[in-house]
Amino acid sequence: DIQMTQSPSSLSASVGDRVTITCRASQSISSYLNWYQQKPGKAPKLLIYAASSLQSGVPSRFSGSGSGTDFTLTISSLQPEDFATYYCQQTYSTPPEYTFGQGTKLEIK
């Protein structure tokens, strides 16, 4: 099975900062990588699919990159509403086994 590892596990940043979160797969997953945002007490929200495609309605300050085993989620200029936990998810496995990373909690500095 494919393991997904995110780093860091937590991150403190300020409004306006540029932030990057990393996700590493235990084997190549091509570009079959999604990113989700989850706020406390709420369901996750899809931000990025296919490693770099922005989901409809998601602000352009969010971007994703990478392929193979190494991926990044970048927020170009943090807004107050961006403080949340972010998860990566692989959708490469056949048959499907949609593993999530352990999450990265983004906190206000």
Place this chain on the structure above:
Amino acid sequence: QVQLQESGPGLVKPSGTLSLTCAVSGDSISSSKWWSWVRQPPGKGLEWIGEIYHSGSTNYNPSLKSRVTISVDKSKNQFSLKLSSVTAADTAVYYCARSRVLGYSSSSRHYYYGMDVWGQGTTVTVSS
């Protein structure tokens, strides 16, 4: 506007069976999408449980496969989760979600899927 709503008992006894239903509105469960269950133990990350297509085809997390059954009721436009032989480790918020094709790679002939609509989640506690 597509909405998913989970329902079911909030308390299940150890060794019992957890049963949840996800009602779908604004979309047909018979459309070309997969319908998923994801859970999140208190203070922890997300775990994919499994998914079902309207034809009844299913995919399950191997770590839960022996205890999980996902079914679909097209007449009620809903799908369900049953998890047997539960223990305290199954205590979690359970989410249902819609998973659909968002893109296609012609080079690898593989579809890109994403969970684009989620229910609000329901808390299930396993305790005597």
